[in-house]
Structure formats: structure tokens, C-alpha cells
Amino acid sequence: MNEKVMRNQRKWQTIIFATIIIVLTYLSSDITNFNIIHGIATLPNAFTWIVSNLFITQETLERLPKILEKLAETILMSIAATTTATVFSLFLGLMGSKTTGTSNLLGAFARFIASVARNIPVVAWALILLLSFGQNSVTGYLALFVGSLGFLTRAFIESIDEASQSAVEALRATGATYFQIVYKAVIPQCLPQMISWILFMIETNIRSATLVGILTGTGIGYSFDLYYKTLNYHAVALVTLSIVISVIMLELISNHIRKVIL
Amino acid sequence: MSLLKVEKLGKSYNADAKVLNDVSFEVEAGEFVSIIGPSGAGKSTLLRCINRMVEIDEGKVIFDGNDVGSLNKKELRKMRTNIGMIFQHYNLVPRLSVIENVLHGRFGYKTTVQGILGKFTEDEKEQAFYLLKKLGIEEHAYKRCDQLSGGQQQRVGIARSLIQEPKIVLCDEPIASLDPNASKVIMDYLKSITMELNITCIVNLHQVEIARSYSDRIIGLSKGGIVFDGPSYRLSTDSTDLIYGTKTVEKRQLVTV
Numbered sequence: 001m002n003e004k005v006m007r008n009q010r011k012w013q014t015i016i017f018a019t020i021i022i023v024l025t026y027l028s029s030d031i032t033n034f035n036i037i038h039g040i041a042t043l044p045n046a047f048t049w050i051v052s053n054l055f056i057t058q059e060t061l062e063r064l065p066k067i068l069e070k071l072a073e074t075i076l077m078s079i080a081a082t083t084t085a086t087v088f089s090l091f092l093g094l095m096g097s098k099t100t101g102t103s104n105l106l107g108a109f110a111r112f113i114a115s116v117a118r119n120i121p122v123v124a125w126a127l128i129l130l131l132s133f134g135q136n137s138v139t140g141y142l143a144l145f146v147g148s149l150g151f152l153t154r155a156f157i158e159s160i161d162e163a164s165q166s167a168v169e170a171l172r173a174t175g176a177t178y179f180q181i182v183y184k185a186v187i188p189q190c191l192p193q194m195i196s197w198i199l200f201m202i203e204t205n206i207r208s209a210t211l212v213g214i215l216t217g218t219g220i221g222y223s224f225d226l227y228y229k230t231l232n233y234h235a236v237a238l239v240t241l242s243i244v245i246s247v248i249m250l251e252l253i254s255n256h257i258r259k260v261i262l
Numbered sequence: 263m264s265l266l267k268v269e270k271l272g273k274s275y276n277a278d279a280k281v282l283n284d285v286s287f288e289v290e291a292g293e294f295v296s297i298i299g300p301s302g303a304g305k306s307t308l309l310r311c312i313n314r315m316v317e318i319d320e321g322k323v324i325f326d327g328n329d330v331g332s333l334n335k336k337e338l339r340k341m342r343t344n345i346g347m348i349f350q351h352y353n354l355v356p357r358l359s360v361i362e363n364v365l366h367g368r369f370g371y372k373t374t375v376q377g378i379l380g381k382f383t384e385d386e387k388e389q390a391f392y393l394l395k396k397l398g399i400e401e402h403a404y405k406r407c408d409q410l411s412g413g414q415q416q417r418v419g420i421a422r423s424l425i426q427e428p429k430i431v432l433c434d435e436p437i438a439s440l441d442p443n444a445s446k447v448i449m450d451y452l453k454s455i456t457m458e459l460n461i462t463c464i465v466n467l468h469q470v471e472i473a474r475s476y477s478d479r480i481i482g483l484s485k486g487g488i489v490f491d492g493p494s495y496r497l498s499t500d501s502t503d504l505i506y507g508t509k510t511v512e513k514r515q516l517v518t519v
Contacts, residue, residue: 170353170419173313174426175342175370180377184366185355192357 054237063235064242067223071242073137074219075250078205081141085148086198092149093156099165100186102178110153117150126212135217143212144205152201159193160186192261199254206247264288265326265429265462266312272320273307281307283486285321291429294456294463296473296494299483300506305466308483309432312464313345314338326429343370346423346431346461348452350438352415356408360399360418363407364390367425386425393421397451413444420451430462438468449476470502 029036094100096110120128126143133139167185176184213221220243227235266289273282281304289295297305310316312323314330323330328341346367354363368386369377394400397417399410407415416436423431433452437445453476456463467473473480474494482490482497482505490501502508 164355166349166351166353167355169315170347170349170422171366171369173315173342173345173347174367174422175339176366177339177369177374177377179374180369180372183378184358184362184369184380188358189355 053233054240055234056238056241057234060232060234060238063238067220067235067239067242070220070223071246074209074213074221075206075246077137077141077219078144078209079202081144082148082152082198082201082205085145085152085201089149089152089156090194092153093160094182094186096153096157097160099161099168100178100182111157114150114153114157117146118154119150120146122147122208123211123215126215130216137216137218140209140212140216140218143216144209147208148201148205151204152197155197156190156194159190159197163193164189192258195261196258199257203247203250203254206243206250210243263327265291266464267324268308268312268321269324270321271308271311271318271323273304273311273316274319281486282311285483285486285488287481287488287491289430289462289464291462292457292460293479294453294465294477295479295481296465296467296477297481297483298467298470298473298505301468303483304486305483306434309347309434309464309466312430312432313342313347315347339370343426344429346426346428348416348419348423348431348433348436350435352407352412352419354407354415354418354422357406359404359406360394360410361387361390361403363418364394364421364425367422370426390421390425393424396455397421411444412440413447416440416444416448417451420448420455424455424459424461428461430464431456433463433465435466435468437472445472452476470497473497 025036028034092110092113095102095106096114098107101107101110122143125146126139129139129142129146133142164186167189168181171181171185209219210221210224213219214225215221217225220239224236224239227233227239268285268287271282271285272280274280285304285308297308299305307316311318312325312330314323314333318331325341326344328337330338330341333341355366362380365380365382365386368382372381391400391403394403397420399414399417399421402410402414407418410418419436431452436452437448440448449472452463452465455461465473465477474497477494479492480490480494480497481488482501484505484507489504490497
């Protein structure tokens with residue numbers, strides 16, 4: 001009896017849930033005048049366009065050194081933004097964590113900075129910073145820096161809270177000072193996780209750097225934008241391919257590092 | 263004068279429930295005291311009030327002539343070097359080696375910079391190895407702590423507390439996550455070493471039998487208050503009923519039938 005009632009309930013829940021999704025989908029496509037079937041129907045056409053335009057020719061390969069130079073600039077900028085953000089995030093993370101935080105006020109401050117930096121997308125940061133710093137690499141760097149700062153602070157707070165609570169308690173009981181505890185218990189314990197987050201951040205930043213570059217006119221994003229607007233689709237294909245390859249390579253490297261340190 | 267004096271200690275984490283209420287007792291130097299009681303009786307809180315890992319709300323804790331509740335940060339740190347602590351979950355830094363974890367016990371005697379740079383004297387290192395040898399885990403000194411079994415990790419915890427050269431060791435359920443065999447090893451080491459070095463020892467325990475066989479004195483805690491305090495041999499079935507709020511009468515009837 002009970003089982004039957006429960007099964008019935010489950011069935012009704014599923015039906016109601018499915019109906020809600022269908023209605024929502026229909027309503028939103030109706031409001032925005034977007035025809036799903038039409039969208040799907042154009043997929044083959046779009047695909048044919050990609051294949052017939054986005055391929056690399058002999059001629060575009062001549063541009064490769066220039067593209068690689070821009071790519072290196074982007075990668076280095078992403079790494080610089082990540083490493084500098086790491087330093088600041090470490091302090092904010094220690095301040096914001098419940099186990100290592102010294103005062104509620106500083107903790108709230110750290111979490112506030114983290115959430116402001118994180119909840120505004122990197123692209124929005126780039127646009128905001130464009131107004132004051134103009135179209136140059138400093139703007140791109142700062143946009144990535146702010147985004148990384150927010151994300152890494154958040155990640156560090158979680159890592160510290162999760163990994164080191166018990167050891168912190170033990171060292172506090174021996175009469176150790178705050179910085180002794182941080183250097184000898186918290187950091188050794190959280191280091192693998194922190195490095196893992198930093199590597200993840202570098203990968204993410206290279207992807208965002210492309211987008212930010214389009215806005216700020218720097219790095220590989222600028223090349224992409226330039227070739228795209230001059231209708232040089234073969235060069236666009238080469239740029240895209242080089243980004244994809246470098247991101248994949250970085251992912252492989254960081255996966256390997258993760259495996260070694262964990 | 264006694265080493266530790268707890269006077270009318272009271273503690274509450276929130277307004278409506280008191281964890282400890284009017285707890286008073288004295289511990290002499292060299293005593294081995296067990297605190298028993300059901301979960302939630304306030305055993306851990308009581309222990310943590312002694313070295314002020316939790317703040318004291320009411321009453322006083324006098325350790326070695328100091329009023330623990332009124333110490334400033336620096337004085338508190340200095341006092342904590344005289345109090346070793348052993349935890350249920352060992353509370354080591356798992357990714358560091360055994361010897362590093364043992365030497366962590368010396369931080370209280372060092373300046374911040376010395377501690378961060380890991381500057382330990384030869385004497386301290388020798389003492390660390392001496393303790394590891396005494397506890398039978400010398401061969402694991404350079405292994406990472408997470409490669410050790412629970413019993414071995416707890417012995418590292420004991421070594422870390424002993425290298426502080428403490429006057430008292432507080433043990434918060436040291437054997438609660440160990441199997442009976444390892445539990446016996448740990449309790450034997452605790453008993454023999456604290457006796458040999460004349461260190462006072464206060465142990466929170468779940469197991470009445472172990473408390474009875476190892477300690478000189480038992481304090482029974484129930485709902486935040488002391489319901490039994492006396493030599494171990496005086497702990498009768500009636501007092502354990504009082505501590506744990508159980509009735510063994512029904513059991514007896516079953517046996518007689």
C-alpha cells in the first residue's frame with residue numbers, strides 16, 4: 001500500500017517536472033522569437049560554411065611566427081596574472097578561512113573582496129577597466145588578475161578549511177604562534193590542492209585571455225579579431241587551432257603535475 | 263598546592279543549553295585521572311577549558327598557580343607549552359614526516375622565525391628520536407604520517423605532546439578510533455611514560471573498564487555536572503548507572519531467570 005502510494009507520487013512528480021520544462025522552453029523561445037526547429041535546420045549549413053572557409057592554407061602558414069608570438073604573449077600574461085593573484089589570494093584565503101582567520105571583520109572583508117571579484121565576469125571587468133586604463137595589455141592583465149583573485153581566494157578558503165582544521169587545533173594547543181601554524185601545518189597540508197587550483201586558473205585564464213584580448217586589443221585575441229574583421233578566415237582558423245593546441249597542451253601538463261604532487 | 267584546580271566551571275555554547283555546570287575538582291601532580299561519561303556530557307569541553315582551547319564562561323581554572331581564564335595571549339601561549347594534548351583523530355599533519363610532526367611540539371618554546379625556518383637544536387632532535395624509540399616507532403621516523411596505522415599515528419601524537427616537556431597531558435578520547443589491540447598499546451604507553459616522567463594525565467574515555475584498570479582516580483560526568491569523583495576501585499555499578507543513566511536491573515533479572 002505504502003509502496004504503491006510512493007510510486008504514484010514519484011510518477012506524478014516526474015510528469016509535473018517534465019511539463020514545467022516543456023512549458024518553460026516553449027515560452028522562452030516564443031518570447032525571444034527563436035525557432036528551435038529552424039535553428040537545428042541551419043546546423044548543416046553552418047557546418048558546411050565552417051568546413052569550406054575555416055581551413056589553413058599554405059599562405060596563412062607564413063603568418064604563423066607572428067601568431068605564435070602573440071600566443072606566447074597571451075600565455076605569459078595569463079601566467080603572470082595568475083601568479084600575482086595567487087600571492088594576494090593566499091593572504092585573503094588565510095584571512096577568510098574559519099580555521100586560520102584572526103577576526104570576523106577581516107574574514108568578512110576577504111570574503112566580500114572575493115565575491116565582488118568573482119561575481120563580475122572577467123569580460124565585464126575588462127570593459128570596466130578599459131575606461132580607466134585604455135586599450136593596452138595592462139587592462140587585460142588587470143582583468144585577469146581580478147577574476148583570478150576572486151576565484152582563487154574562494155578556492156583557498158575552502159581548501160584551508162577542509163584540510164587543516166585538526167592540525168591547527170593541535171598546534172594551537174602546543175603554544176605555537178600564528179605564523180608557525182600557517183607555515184608548518186596549513187601550507188604543507190593544503191599545498192597540493194592549492195597548486196591544483198593555480199594550474200586550473202592558468203588554463204582558464206588562457207581561455208579568457210583570448211576573449212579579453214579581443215576587447216583590449218592585445219595578444220592572440222587581437223590577432224583573432226583583426227583577421228576576423230578583415231575576412232581572412234584561413235588565418236582565423238590558424239589562430240583558433242593554435243589556441244586549441246596550446247590549451248590542450250597546458251591541460252596535459254597540469255594533469256601530469258597534479259598526478260605527481262597528489 | 264595542587265597542580266590543577268577547577269572551580270565552579272561553567273560553559274555554554276548557546277543561551278539555552280549549558281554544556282558544563284558548576285564543575286569543581288582538583289588534580290595533584292602525578293595523578294592519572296580518567297573522565298568518563300556518555301557522549302555530549304561535556305568531557306571534551308571540560309578538557310579544552312583547561313588549556314583554554316575554548317573560552318571559560320564561568321568559574322576559574324587554576325593551573326600551576328596561574329588563573330587560566332585571565333592570561334593574555336603571550337602568557338597563554340607560555341602556559342600551553344606546559345600542557346600536552348592528545349586527540350581522538352591524532353591531529354597530525356598527514357603530509358609531513360613523523361619526525362617533523364614530533365618536533366612541532368617544540369614550537370611553543372621558539373620564536374616565530376625559528377619555527378618557520380624549522381631551526382631545532384641537536385638536543386631537541388635527539389630527544390625526538392629518544393621518544394620515538396621509547397614508543398617503538400623509531401624506524402618510521404622519516405615516513406609520512408599518512409602511511410602509518412592509527413595506533414602508530416597516535417604514538418606520534420603522544421611523542422609530540424611529550425617533547426613539550428609538559429607538566430600535564432590532556433587526552434581527548436585517545437583510543438576511541440582504535441581497535442582493542444592498539445587501544446591497549448596506547449593506554450600502556452600512556453600509563454608507563456607518564457608514571458616514569460611523573461607527568462599528570464587526564465584522559466577522556468568511553469570505556470568504563472579501561473578507565474577502571476588504568477587510572478588512579480575516576481571522574482564521572484553526566485549532563486555537564488560531576489556525579490562521581492573518587493578512586494577507581496570505588497566506582498560501583500550504581501555509580502556507572504548514575505553516570506550513564508542506565509538501569510542494569512533488568513539485565514540482572516534476565517540472568518537469574
